[in-house]
Amino acid sequence: MPRDDLNAALARVLDALGWGYWVRDLATGAMVWSETFRRQHGIAADESPTREVFLAHLLPEDRDAFVRQVEAAYRSGQGVVQYRVVLEAGQIRSCIVQVVVLTTPEGKRLAYGINRFDDRHLALDVALAEKARTLNAVIAALPVGLMVFDADLRLRYWNDRAFAILDLPRSLAYEGVSFADLIRVPASRGEYGPGDPERLVAERVALAKTFQPHRLERQHPDGRWHLVQGEPFFDAQGRPAGFVSTFTDVTALKAAEAAVQVTRDRLQTLVDHLPSGVTLFDADLKLVAWNQKFAELFDFPLSLLEKGVDFATLLRFNLERGEYGEIADPEAYLAERLRAARSFVPHELERTRPDGRVLHIIGQPVPSGGFVSIYQDVTEQRRIEAELRRRALTDELTGLTNRAALLSQLPRLCEEARRRKEYLAVLFIDLDRFKWVNDTAGHVVGDAVLRAAAERLRTTVRASDLAARVGGDEFVAVTFVTEATQASQLAQRLLDRFALPFEVGENQWQLSPSIGIALYPDDERDPNALLRAAGLAMYRAKGEGGNRFAFFTRSLHEAATSRSRLEQRLRLAIHHDAFHLVFQPICDRTGAIVSAEVLLRWRDEELGEVPPARFVPVAEQVGLMPAIGRWVLRHALHQWVQWSQAGLRLPSIAVNLSAHQLYDTMLYETVCAALTASGVEPSALKLEITESAMMHDPALAQEQVQRLATLGVRFAVDDFGTGYSSLAYLHTFPLSELKIDRSFVTPLASDERDDAIVDATIQMAHRLGLQVVAEGVECAQQWDHLLRLGCDFFQGYWFARPLSAAQFFHLWQKEQTTASSQRPFE
Ligand code: C2E
Numbered sequence: 001m002p003r004d005d006l007n008a009a010l011a012r013v014l015d016a017l018g019w020g021y022w023v024r025d026l027a028t029g030a031m032v033w034s035e036t037f038r039r040q041h042g043i044a045a046d047e048s049p050t051r052e053v054f055l056a057h058l059l060p061e062d063r064d065a066f067v068r069q070v071e072a073a074y075r076s077g078q079g080v081v082q083y084r085v086v087l088e089a090g091q092i093r094s095c096i097v098q099v100v101v102l103t104t105p106e107g108k109r110l111a112y113g114i115n116r117f118d119d120r121h122l123a124l125d126v127a128l129a130e131k132a133r134t135l136n137a138v139i140a141a142l143p144v145g146l147m148v149f150d151a152d153l154r155l156r157y158w159n160d161r162a163f164a165i166l167d168l169p170r171s172l173a174y175e176g177v178s179f180a181d182l183i184r185v186p187a188s189r190g191e192y193g194p195g196d197p198e199r200l201v202a203e204r205v206a207l208a209k210t211f212q213p214h215r216l217e218r219q220h221p222d223g224r225w226h227l228v229q230g231e232p233f234f235d236a237q238g239r240p241a242g243f244v245s246t247f248t249d250v251t252a253l254k255a256a257e258a259a260v261q262v263t264r265d266r267l268q269t270l271v272d273h274l275p276s277g278v279t280l281f282d283a284d285l286k287l288v289a290w291n292q293k294f295a296e297l298f299d300f301p302l303s304l305l306e307k308g309v310d311f312a313t314l315l316r317f318n319l320e321r322g323e324y325g326e327i328a329d330p331e332a333y334l335a336e337r338l339r340a341a342r343s344f345v346p347h348e349l350e351r352t353r354p355d356g357r358v359l360h361i362i363g364q365p366v367p368s369g370g371f372v373s374i375y376q377d378v379t380e381q382r383r384i385e386a387e388l389r390r391r392a393l394t395d396e397l398t399g400l401t402n403r404a405a406l407l408s409q410l411p412r413l414c415e416e417a418r419r420r421k422e423y424l425a426v427l428f429i430d431l432d433r434f435k436w437v438n439d440t441a442g443h444v445v446g447d448a449v450l451r452a453a454a455e456r457l458r459t460t461v462r463a464s465d466l467a468a469r470v471g472g473d474e475f476v477a478v479t480f481v482t483e484a485t486q487a488s489q490l491a492q493r494l495l496d497r498f499a500l501p502f503e504v505g506e507n508q509w510q511l512s513p514s515i516g517i518a519l520y521p522d523d524e525r526d527p528n529a530l531l532r533a534a535g536l537a538m539y540r541a542k543g544e545g546g547n548r549f550a551f552f553t554r555s556l557h558e559a560a561t562s563r564s565r566l567e568q569r570l571r572l573a574i575h576h577d578a579f580h581l582v583f584q585p586i587c588d589r590t591g592a593i594v595s596a597e598v599l600l601r602w603r604d605e606e607l608g609e610v611p612p613a614r615f616v617p618v619a620e621q622v623g624l625m626p627a628i629g630r631w632v633l634r635h636a637l638h639q640w641v642q643w644s645q646a647g648l649r650l651p652s653i654a655v656n657l658s659a660h661q662l663y664d665t666m667l668y669e670t671v672c673a674a675l676t677a678s679g680v681e682p683s684a685l686k687l688e689i690t691e692s693a694m695m696h697d698p699a700l701a702q703e704q705v706q707r708l709a710t711l712g713v714r715f716a717v718d719d720f721g722t723g724y725s726s727l728a729y730l731h732t733f734p735l736s737e738l739k740i741d742r743s744f745v746t747p748l749a750s751d752e753r754d755d756a757i758v759d760a761t762i763q764m765a766h767r768l769g770l771q772v773v774a775e776g777v778e779c780a781q782q783w784d785h786l787l788r789l790g791c792d793f794f795q796g797y798w799f800a801r802p803l804s805a806a807q808f809f810h811l812w813q814k815e816q817t818t819a820s821s822q823r824p825f826e
Pocket residue numbers: 584598599600611612613616629632656657658688718719742775776777778795796797798802
């Protein structure tokens with residue numbers, strides 16, 4: 001086929017295919033366009049075939065790229081360029097032009113191009129554009145700042161939030177900006193710390209180039225915090241392709257965290273400084289909070305607690321170190337303890353640890369599940385209570401049973417004798433001439449002799465017998481016998497043992513006993529009467545010259561009715577004006593008089609001066625005490641008013657209340673009447689009641705005390721330490737003062753004084769809000785010692801003996817004029 005024919009055929013083929021074609025003379029730029037080409041591009045037939053005309057029909061953003069690429073193809077000799085055309089209706093179509101450059105035999109370089117529509121590209125573009133739009137929207141809407149860097153650390157994607165959080169200028173928000181340019185801003189603001197910003201930038205760029213995941217928190221100079229997180233991403237070959245950084249503003253979170261931390265620190269400080277141990281177990285019995293004190297109380301290693309240990313592990317730990325003693329079936333024991341713990345009910349218990357430490361534990365469930373427990377070391381408190389109990393039952397000097405304990409045990413022993421159908425023999429033993437030893441050799445020797453006598457008594461009776469010391473040199477032995485001769489045999493054995501002299505130091509003391517014997521049930525059935533009967537028999541033995549024993553007889557009983565004489569005289573006393581009052585000063589820590597204890601005196605025409613210790617019990621027994629008590633109260637308050645008119649306004653006046661008065665149903669009315677009659681303020685009246693009186697019927701006592709306390713009357717517990725009660729229990733009474741019994745104060749004068757009890761009593765009393773009065777302060781050492789132990793008030797012969805009202809007033813006047821306080825009053 002001739003060449004021209006071939007050209008014409010080719011042109012037809014191309015038109016038929018819908019492909020446009022053209023030729024361009026690369027030297028002149030002159031072009032020839034085919035019809036189809038014009039149609040494809042919507043170019044009119046009369047428009048000249050220039051590049052400008054062509055480009056005008058292209059999508060504007062494609063024009064530069066087209067020129068660049070097509071020129072490249074001309075240079076290289078061939079190429080393919082894709083572009084988009086805008087048709088008349090605004091329709092956009094995608095075209096591909098294939099270019100090839102040929103040189104004619106004449107040496108002309110001509111470029112040929114074939115253009116065809118390729119809308120697959122267009123669809124792809126639309127999809128891509130759509131995706132890009134979505135992606136941009138997503139990035140913009142992210143609640144965090146985002147930056148995506150490529151492998152060359154150039155910024156490719158970002159959102160405004162990233163620039164806002166990092167506080168970067170918008171001028172840097174363009175594609176391709178380098179990582180280094182971006183971080184130079186914070187570096188030069190000093191956000192990476194001191195030093196040359198360029199060096200800091202270089203360091204960070206080097207670090208970024210390692211493409212490691214990273215996470216860090218940074219604070220702006222303005223105080224805001226943000227969290228930076230970086231994740232590298234990789235291309236298909238696994239090479240680093242860049243990294244994605246996110247920036248989160250965590251300022252509010254930080255503030256909240258700090259607030260929580262402050263609250264937590266405060267709580268921890270509080271818990272750490274509690275004087276008790278504290279734990280909090282959650283609903284799964286896991287230990288979630290505890291303090292140092294808890295670890296100390298239980299000797300738990302901190303390493304055990306710090307791991308957030310659970311209850312079962314602690315139990316097992318304790319079990320293994322023998323904390324619960326010998327447990328037959330440890331697993332069953334554990335299961336039971338766990339079951340109990342899971343019941344989450346309030347509980348309160350006391351546990352004694354193997355080392356003797358006593359812990360008081362209170363557990364309380366908490367609303368969110370689990371329970372909180374408080375642990376207190378009550379070892380000292382319990383020790384003191386036990387010691388007080390022991391003291392209450394034993395005689396301090398000899399270690400034998402004391403009078404109170406003997407009296408409390410006698411009824412039980414009588415009952416046992418009745419059951420055994422035996423006699424109970426009570427031997428009352430008094431040392432002849434003991435007073436003489438005491439007077440000539442002093443009480444230190446006297447005490448040594450008493451201890452030796454007690455030892456002889458103890459080793460002479462059977463171990464099952466009871467040996468007691470009931471008074472200065474008075475002892476009692478109680479034993480079961482089947483006939484009276486056995487009692488006399490025991491008495492004889494005692495006489496034999498006491499026949500040997502007592503050796504104390506250099507000297508020997510010959511002391512014989514007088515022994516009186518009374519038998520239950522023949523002589524007396526009442527335990528008190530039985531003891532009295534033995535005492536009477538003892539007096540007979542002594543009357544007959546001592547160093548012998550005597551049985552109780554009825555005639556002795558007759559003599560004892562002298563007591564009923566006492567009773568008869570007592571009944572007359574009130575009406576015969578035989579009572580009077582004396583007043584003993586109570587001083588404060590400077591020695592100044594702040595109160596007076598009112599003490600009753602009875603001088604009988606026939607019996608002479610009878611001490612209250614003798615007549616008060618009788619008055620109690622025969623029911624005279626309420627009447628006598630009324631008399632005392634009236635006269636005491638009257639005296640206070642008189643003093644007050646004379647210028648001596650005592651802050652308080654202390655009046656003793658006997659047990660019978662305390663339980664007298666008219667007590668309240670009696671006190672009210674006396675207060676009203678005298679016009680004395682209730683708060684100036686202090687009533688002293690003994691522990692044992694209170695404990696007789698605690699509920700009733702409390703009611704009586706409470707009624708008067710509401711009125712303003714104050715109460716002191718008298719003779720503290722001689723009863724059985726615990727301070728903690730006494731505290732349930734509205735008391736204001738505690739009077740430490742003389743028997744605790746006396747030993748403070750000796751060299752090896754044991755002040756632990758007094759010390760602890762004062763401390764505990766203070767903790768319970770009670771003031772402490774020491775009774776029977778007889779010397780400077782005692783006062784000195786009590787001052788050091790923190791005692792508040794003092795009473796005793798060292799300051800003054802009980803005085804008449806006139807003497808009391810004079811003493812006070814003298815104190816006012818001399819104003820010297822560090823001096824006892826005689
Ligand atoms: P009390 O209540 O313990 O009174 C203190 C007793 O200790 C008083 O004995 C007092 O004279 C004495 N005393 C004070 N300082 C010292 C001291 O430094 N050394 C020594 N060795 N003794 C000191 P008093 O007057 O013989 O009274 C004995 C008890 O009689 C009183 O003990 C009290 O329980 C009772 N009593 C006295 N007057 C009354 C009263 O009016 N009513 C009632 N219910 N009982 C009274």
